[in-house]
Amino acid sequence: MSLEDRTNTVGFVGLGQMGAPMAENILKKGHRLIAYDIGKRKVERAVSLGAQAASSPADTARRASTLISMVDTTAQGEEVIVGPGGFIETAQPGDVIISMSTIDLTALRGLHPKLAEQGIDLLDAPVTGMEKGARAGTLKAYVGGDAAALERVRPVLQAMASEITHFGALGQGMAMKLVNNMLMQVNRVLIAEALALGAKAGLDPNQMVETISKTTGNSVAFQYSAPRILARDFDGIRMEITYKDVELQVALAKSLGMPMFMASMALRGYEMGKAMGLGGKDAASIVTLYEQWTGVPVVPRE
Numbered sequence: 001m002s003l004e005d006r007t008n009t010v011g012f013v014g015l016g017q018m019g020a021p022m023a024e025n026i027l028k029k030g031h032r033l034i035a036y037d038i039g040k041r042k043v044e045r046a047v048s049l050g051a052q053a054a055s056s057p058a059d060t061a062r063r064a065s066t067l068i069s070m071v072d073t074t075a076q077g078e079e080v081i082v083g084p085g086g087f088i089e090t091a092q093p094g095d096v097i098i099s100m101s102t103i104d105l106t107a108l109r110g111l112h113p114k115l116a117e118q119g120i121d122l123l124d125a126p127v128t129g130m131e132k133g134a135r136a137g138t139l140k141a142y143v144g145g146d147a148a149a150l151e152r153v154r155p156v157l158q159a160m161a162s163e164i165t166h167f168g169a170l171g172q173g174m175a176m177k178l179v180n181n182m183l184m185q186v187n188r189v190l191i192a193e194a195l196a197l198g199a200k201a202g203l204d205p206n207q208m209v210e211t212i213s214k215t216t217g218n219s220v221a222f223q224y225s226a227p228r229i230l231a232r233d234f235d236g237i238r239m240e241i242t243y244k245d246v247e248l249q250v251a252l253a254k255s256l257g258m259p260m261f262m263a264s265m266a267l268r269g270y271e272m273g274k275a276m277g278l279g280g281k282d283a284a285s286i287v288t289l290y291e292q293w294t295g296v297p298v299v300p301r302e
Contacts (some may be wrong), residue, residue: 009034010156011064013057013077013080013086014101019070021134022160024101028137029159034064045223057081062090066153067097073244074103081122082114093119095188096153098142102126102181102245105174105252110112112170121149124170126177127161130224130237138162144173144181168180175252184243185268188283192298196228196290198202199298205230206300225284229298236282243270243279 001247008031012023015037026048028267035046043053057080061067065089065253069080077099082088087097097120099108108124113120122211123145133139133267144167150157155284159162167173187245194217198208209226210220246267273279273286291297 005032006063007065008032008207009064009066010056011036011047011054011060011067012051012070013054013060013068013075014070014072015035016070016072017048017131018134019130022044022068022127022139023051024157025134025137026159028298029155031156031159031251032064034224036060056061057083057087058085058089061087061095065095065158066090067091067095068100068156069286070100072101072241073087074107074248078099078107082111087156088115088118088120091115091118091120093120096121096123096149098123098125098153098157100125100127101249102177104248105171106255107177108174109171121146121152122170123149124173125157127165128177128180129161134160135197141165142176143166144168144267144299145174163182170280178245178249178252181245182263184221184224185246185249185264185270185283186232187219188225188242189266189286190268191222191225192284192290194231195226195298196287196294196296199296201293204301205298228282228284230300231289232299234278234281234285236284238280238286239283240279241271242283243267243274246270248284 010026010031011034013036023035023046026223033051034041034054035051037043046055069077071077071080080086112122123143125143127139127141129139139161140163141157144164167176195205201207232264246263249263250267278285287298
């Protein structure tokens, strides 16, 4: 691969529920793409859409100058970016690494000195909009890091996101994402609790949802979770991912010396859900715990 080809190529690691459609949108916008995931079938699908396959994150960085990490956990993000066989082994001065995963803010900032020594820029750009936004290319990207580096990769971000907001230094995009996620994820526990309470009191869950949708109790979280609860559709954002996010929110607050009442309680709820085998289901499935406690299902009445 020529230097020019490498400069005009995007490397993408992490072809999961969000990453796969994000990578597809990069291809749709005409960018050359090198893709890697530990799941071979995910890579094969990306190749069928026009991507080239990489054998590792290091191989990805050898062949692309804009590098994206979209994995699940902090440990995975660290491994992809600075671990053995990671981006850092073959990335070149002037390259930009974009961490788009929701990971620990302190750990993210700890990656920067290692990369800066080699002249490699690091941005955090976690996104909101869920899978629907990933497919439509309408995600919102919250960016932290060097403004000049952001401008160099803006066309790539625009392929995936309809809104790109720069919040300041490295990690500030992550802080914004955690704050936004907290409002959604804590609220989802309360939604399950409220609907379970109403069902136990004899209300028809379908009538409750219709009513709340037109009152002050309505919210984006309600519109996402309540229909899933009624339909028993728990194939969505895995509870183990939601738990990880809330854990990061609580950890950030702890690092800042701030008490967190509601997020801490929600964390315990999701922890119970995981212990009961709900980790792979959408977090709205936490309602099933309340149903066990009340003995009343939160489903429309016949």
